[in-house]
Amino acid sequence: MIRDSRGVAGSHSSVLRRANSIEIFHAIRLHSGISQREIGDRTGIDKSTISAIIKQFDDLGLLRREPGEVRKGRGRPSEGFVLNSDAGLMLGIDIDPERLVVMSAGLDGEPLHVSEHSPIRSEADFGDGVAGAVAAHLAAAGHSLEQVRSVGACLPGLVDRSGRLISSSNFRWGSLDVAGELSTRLGQPVWVDNDARGAGLAERLFGCCVDVYDYVFIDSHSGVGGALYLEGAIYAGSLGIAGEIGHTKIVPHGRICQCGDGGCLSAYISGPALRDSFRGSGLVAGSFVEMKAMADEGVEGALGVLDEAGEILGLALSNFINLLNPPNIVIGGGLAVLAPHLMPPAERVLRRHALPEALEHCTILISELSQKPHSRGPLAVALQGLSQLNGDGPFPW
Numbered sequence: 001m002i003r004d005s006r007g008v009a010g011s012h013s014s015v016l017r018r019a020n021s022i023e024i025f026h027a028i029r030l031h032s033g034i035s036q037r038e039i040g041d042r043t044g045i046d047k048s049t050i051s052a053i054i055k056q057f058d059d060l061g062l063l064r065r066e067p068g069e070v071r072k073g074r075g076r077p078s079e080g081f082v083l084n085s086d087a088g089l090m091l092g093i094d095i096d097p098e099r100l101v102v103m104s105a106g107l108d109g110e111p112l113h114v115s116e117h118s119p120i121r122s123e124a125d126f127g128d129g130v131a132g133a134v135a136a137h138l139a140a141a142g143h144s145l146e147q148v149r150s151v152g153a154c155l156p157g158l159v160d161r162s163g164r165l166i167s168s169s170n171f172r173w174g175s176l177d178v179a180g181e182l183s184t185r186l187g188q189p190v191w192v193d194n195d196a197r198g199a200g201l202a203e204r205l206f207g208c209c210v211d212v213y214d215y216v217f218i219d220s221h222s223g224v225g226g227a228l229y230l231e232g233a234i235y236a237g238s239l240g241i242a243g244e245i246g247h248t249k250i251v252p253h254g255r256i257c258q259c260g261d262g263g264c265l266s267a268y269i270s271g272p273a274l275r276d277s278f279r280g281s282g283l284v285a286g287s288f289v290e291m292k293a294m295a296d297e298g299v300e301g302a303l304g305v306l307d308e309a310g311e312i313l314g315l316a317l318s319n320f321i322n323l324l325n326p327p328n329i330v331i332g333g334g335l336a337v338l339a340p341h342l343m344p345p346a347e348r349v350l351r352r353h354a355l356p357e358a359l360e361h362c363t364i365l366i367s368e369l370s371q372k373p374h375s376r377g378p379l380a381v382a383l384q385g386l387s388q389l390n391g392d393g394p395f396p397w
C-alpha cells in the first residue's frame with residue numbers, strides 16, 4: 001500500500017485505475033453522448049483501458065448508450081455514452097442562517113428538484129431539522145433515501161477535513177460533527193465543506209473552470225469566502241480550512257469583522273458590510289441586486305460606495321496575484337453581481353499594486369453559476385465525494 005501526499009491509499013496500479021475511472025466518468029458527465037474514440041482524444045487514456053473501465057461502469061449500471069452520428073467516410077457510426085439517470089441520486093444541502101435548501105440531482109450533478117425549508121435555529125435542532133427537511137424533500141420529489149449515493153452539505157464557517165464545523169460567526173454554534181451527525185441520521189455517506197469552498201469547487205465541476213486546473217475563487221454573501229484550487233485540487237491546508245480570503249487583512253486598525261478582529265476584507269465587501277456603507281450614504285439596499293440597480297441608475301452615493309469597494313477588492317486581488325501567481329481568478333456571488341461597478345476601480349488598483357508580469361498572465365473570470373439563486377456548491381461536494389480518488393467513496397473504483 002502507498003499513501004501519497006493527498007492521502008490516497010492503494011497500490012500504484014489501483015490508484016492509476018481509479019484516477020482513469022474518475023477521468024472517464026467526468027468526460028462522460030461533461031460531454032454526454034461522447035464516443036469511446038472521443039474519450040481517448042480528451043483524456044489521453046489508451047483504448048484497452050477505456051474498454052475495461054466502460055465494462056466496469058456497465059456492471060455498475062452507470063451508463064446508457066446512444067446511437068452516434070453517421071460521419072462521412074468514418075464507416076460504422078460509433079455509439080455515444082450517457083450517464084444513466086436512474087443509476088443514483090445525489091443530495092446537496094445548503095445550511096444557511098436564513099434558509100435551508102435541499103437539492104437532488106442525478107449523477108451528472110444537474111439539479112432535478114430544489115426545496116427550501118425553515119432555517120436551523122439552534123445546534124440542538126441540527127440533526128432533526130436537516131433530516132426532516134431531507135425527508136420532506138425526497139417525499140415531494142417522489143424519491144427515497146435508498147436511491148441516494150452521495151450527500152454533500154455546505155455551511156458558512158470553519159469546516160475541517162473530517163467534516164466537523166469548528167466555529168461559525170454566522171451560527172455562533174460550538175464545534176459540531178456535521179458529517180458524523182448527518183451520516184448517522186441519513187444512513188448515507190455525507191461530505192461537508194465550507195460554503196465558499198463548495199461554490200469554488202462548483203466552478204470546476206459545473207461552471208467557468210471546467211477546463212481550468214488552477215484558480216483562486218472569491219465570493220461574497222453574508223461574509224467573504226474563497227477557495228484555492230491549485231494544480232488540480234482544492235488546497236485544504238493543515239487543518240482543512242485554507243481559503244479564508246475574507247479574513248485577510250486589508251486595512252490596519254480597520255473596521256471590526258464578524259470574526260472579532262479588525263481590518264478584514266470581509267468587513268468591507270461582504271453583503272452586510274456593503275449594506276452598512278450604503279446606509280452611510282443614506283441609501284437602503286437589501287441585496288446585491290438592489291445595490292447594482294441603484295448604481296445602474298447612476299445614484300451618486302451607490303457609485304461612490306461601489307467605487308471604494310472595488311478599490312478594496314483590487315487590493316485583495318493584488319495580494320493573491322503577488323502571492324500565488326494564479327493563471328485565473330474567479331469572481332463569484334455578490335461580487336459577480338456587482339462586477340460591472342467593482343471591476344473598473346479594482347483594475348485601476350491592480351495596475352498599481354500587482355506585479356505586472358503576474359497580472360499579465362492572470363485572467364479574471366466573472367462567474368455566472370454563482371449568481372444563480374441556489375448554490376451548486378453542496379452538489380459539487382456530493383459529486384466530489386462520489387468520485388473521489390481515495391477509494392472511500394461509494395463507487396468501487
Ligand SMILES: [Zn+2]
Pocket residue numbers: 246247257258259260261264266
Ligand atoms: Zn475577519
